[in-house]
Structure formats: structure tokens, C-alpha cells
Amino acid sequence: MEEVTKNGKILNRKIEKMTPQQKINRLVNLIGMTDIKVVDITTHNSGTAENLTESRITCALEHKDAHLYYILKRHPGRTIVFCNSINSVKRLAQLFTLLKCRPLPLHANMAQRQRIKNLERFRDDPHGVLVATDVAARGLDIPNINHVVHYTLPRTAEGYVHRSGRTARASAEGLTILIMDPSEAYNYVKMCRTLNKTSDIPTFPVEAAVLTPLKELMVVARDLEALEMKKRKFAQAQGWKEKAAREMDIIIDDDDVPVKQVDSSIEKALKAKRRQLEAMLSRPIYPRGFSFKYPTLNDTTAFQSSEENALQVMKKAIESGQLKKEKRKSKNAPLLQLQKKLKQ
Known part of the structure; x- marks a missing residue:
């Protein structure tokens, strides 16, 4: 155990892996708080808005750009693309400018006047694309943002919640898409555990033939x-x-x-x-x-923007996935009953 002196110095410090609840309990004991009250304003214990639909795409690192281009062109809408570094923002802004997607960069190294100008352009364009660092994850209240795309996995679960909170504000619905590569799998699992997710984030449907x-x-x-x-x-x-x-x-x-x-x-x-x-x-x-x-x-035509928005497509994918699970359960029900009888 750690020993705390009267001056507040900690002796015999040991680094231990703790859950968020254990960290809170230790902090409460350290401060000496009593009669603790917990105010939880969320309806489901994950930190994200109830009317937010979450999804993810798993692909190789070199294919992230192709998947992002697919999202922007197949399902146009007011979209924020979050990156973890300024260099990533600059690279994506240059690349997708060449691809005629008209992205607007936003990061801490930009002049304040240019930041405000880009935000105004983004707000006025119903199909605007804002490529930003976490500087845009808090304090921005831009209405009618359709999609939030995490180009890289956020460094913390709190960052994921704040990024995703740019959409699905007030009573509006919104969609968040996490584009992750296999190297981010470990941190992804940690994030889901921190957010108390009991199941995996569903996969966003992508037409493989177009990729x-x-x-x-x-x-x-x-x-x-x-x-x-x-x-x-x-x-x-x-x-x-x-x-x-x-x-x-x-x-x-x-x-x-x-x-x-x-x-x-x-x-x-x-x-x-x-x-x-x-x-x-x-x-x-x-x-x-x-x-x-x-x-x-041909089953499909040339690649073009879909009449259905990304949120509708994702909701249908979730519903069809649940139906398939129910069908599998109904098919396996007699076998499960037989197994229970044999165990008895």
C-alpha cells in the first residue's frame, strides 16, 4: 500500500492496473470523502448519446484512405474526420483536395482567423468535410452534423465520447464510424471495456467490389x-x-x-x-x-452517392444482423434443449 505523509507526499508508490471504479474509490479514500452521491445523466452506461448509432470498419492501414473516400462519396453529408496528429490532418487535407472532396483542415497550429473561416464554410455546406484534431472535439456546437469519422482510434475513451458527441446532439440522430487497423485492436478492446460495452461495435457495411x-x-x-x-x-x-x-x-x-x-x-x-x-x-x-x-x-451499377444516408444503411445492417442471430438461435433451439436433457 502507498503511505501518504502529512505534507501530501506518497511513499512506496506502486503502479497497479485498476478499473475506473477502483480509481474513483481510491481517490475517495485518499481525500477522505463521506456520504458520496453519484449523478449519472446517461441512460445507458457508456457515456455516448442514446440516439447515436456507432459503427466501425476494420481494414489494413494502407486502405484507410480508400474506406474514407468510400464513406464521403457513397454517403455524402456534413462530416467531421478526426485524426490524432496535425501531420495526419495536413496529409488528409492535401490528399482529399486532390480527390476533389473539398476538405477543410482544423488544428491548433492554424491562425484563429483561418480556423473561424473554415468552421463557417463547414457550417454553410450541407456536404462539408472537416478534417480536424481533437481541438474540434470539445466546445463546438455545429448543428446538423451527420457523421463523425474516427480516422484513427482516439487515445482515450473520453476522447471517443467527446468526438462522437459532435453529432446526435439534442434530439437529432447521428452516426459515428471508427476506421481501425489491426494494430489498434488492443487499445480498441481497452476502450470498449472502459465504456462498459457488453458487445462489439457493429461493422459498417461496405461494398467490397467497389474497394x-x-x-x-x-x-x-x-x-x-x-x-x-x-x-x-x-x-x-x-x-x-x-x-x-x-x-x-x-x-x-x-x-x-x-x-x-x-x-x-x-x-x-x-x-x-x-x-x-x-x-x-x-x-x-x-x-x-x-x-x-x-x-x-450486373447486380450493381457504377459507384455513386446512395439515395439512403449512412445512418439508414447502418440501422438496416444492425436489424438484419439481429434477425440472423435470432434465426440461428431458433434453428439451434431443439439441439440446446436436447443437450440440457442429457445433462440432467
Whole structure:
């Protein structure tokens, strides 16, 4: 046990794994509180709003961008995409700008005026996309947010609750989608345990046949993004060199031309990659296995926005999943009864 001196110093400190309730009990004993009252304003002991529908998508790390693009294009609506770092926000904002999704970044390193401007644009656009860090998880009251997408698993369960709380406000309904890769599974289980979830978060339905062309599109977009980053770095290096030369009154010789030649080669590669991406975006995206020879025999058409919103699709998926479970239970009922009789 820990010993606490009169000065408040803790002796013989030992790190123990405790549940949230055990932590609260220890804190109460440490402070010496009596006659404790607990005020629980939630109707179900998970911290999230009752009218919030939760869902998740599990995929490889390199396929997260394709799944996010699928959500934004298949189910358009006012959407906040949360990331854990500023670098992730910048990368997604640049990538999805190339993909013509018009994302608006929001993070702590932005000027206050630019943050307010982006929030106003997001509020005025019914299909707006805000890519943000946890700076947007609290204190923002933007009405009619349809979806909250966790691009990365929040660092804490509290962060998940606050992020998800941007939608389903007041009496409105909302949907939250967690995009997670296998490396986040351990922290995901910890988060569910902290939120007292008795079952797994249901899976958001994604048309697998459409993902293959979307993954190919992401490869081209990421290549273009990498080339643009390379061009910016060369421009910064050249600018720094010229600035330093001016400050030291040094005349730049023609020997420094190779940097510009490299820059011109990047420009050529950029133009070719832009044309390739523009061509891919201008064409309809057809699912894998689509027959152009016999188009009437296809089960699905070209990839486009759905008439049903994401919340309706998810509710149907949950209902169908529950029906399947009930059918399995009814089929296995005679066998279970027989097993009980044999045990007796």
C-alpha cells in the first residue's frame, strides 16, 4: 500500500492496473470523502448519446484512405474526420483536395482567423468535410452534423465520447464510424471495456467490389501528393539558398542550375500524374467484375452517392444482423434443449 505523509507526499508508490471504479474509490479514500452521491445523466452506461448509432470498419492501414473516400462519396453529408496528429490532418487535407472532396483542415497550429473561416464554410455546406484534431472535439456546437469519422482510434475513451458527441446532439440522430487497423485492436478492446460495452461495435457495411478500383485511385493520388511534397521541398531549399546568398552579397553561378533541372523533371512527372488522376476521376468507377458486354446482368451499377444516408444503411445492417442471430438461435433451439436433457 502507498503511505501518504502529512505534507501530501506518497511513499512506496506502486503502479497497479485498476478499473475506473477502483480509481474513483481510491481517490475517495485518499481525500477522505463521506456520504458520496453519484449523478449519472446517461441512460445507458457508456457515456455516448442514446440516439447515436456507432459503427466501425476494420481494414489494413494502407486502405484507410480508400474506406474514407468510400464513406464521403457513397454517403455524402456534413462530416467531421478526426485524426490524432496535425501531420495526419495536413496529409488528409492535401490528399482529399486532390480527390476533389473539398476538405477543410482544423488544428491548433492554424491562425484563429483561418480556423473561424473554415468552421463557417463547414457550417454553410450541407456536404462539408472537416478534417480536424481533437481541438474540434470539445466546445463546438455545429448543428446538423451527420457523421463523425474516427480516422484513427482516439487515445482515450473520453476522447471517443467527446468526438462522437459532435453529432446526435439534442434530439437529432447521428452516426459515428471508427476506421481501425489491426494494430489498434488492443487499445480498441481497452476502450470498449472502459465504456462498459457488453458487445462489439457493429461493422459498417461496405461494398467490397467497389474497394478495388478505389484503392487503385488512392495509389495514384498518393503518388501525386508525394511529388507535390517533393516540389515544395525543392522550392524551399532553393529559396533558402538564394536568400542566404543575398544576405552575404554572393552572386549565384550557373553551376547551381542542376537544382532547377531536377525541379523541371519533377514538374513533368507532376503534369503526367495530374492528367492520370483527372482521367480516373472523370470516368465512372465500376465495381470489380462489372460486365460491360452484358450490363443488364450486373447486380450493381457504377459507384455513386446512395439515395439512403449512412445512418439508414447502418440501422438496416444492425436489424438484419439481429434477425440472423435470432434465426440461428431458433434453428439451434431443439439441439440446446436436447443437450440440457442429457445433462440432467
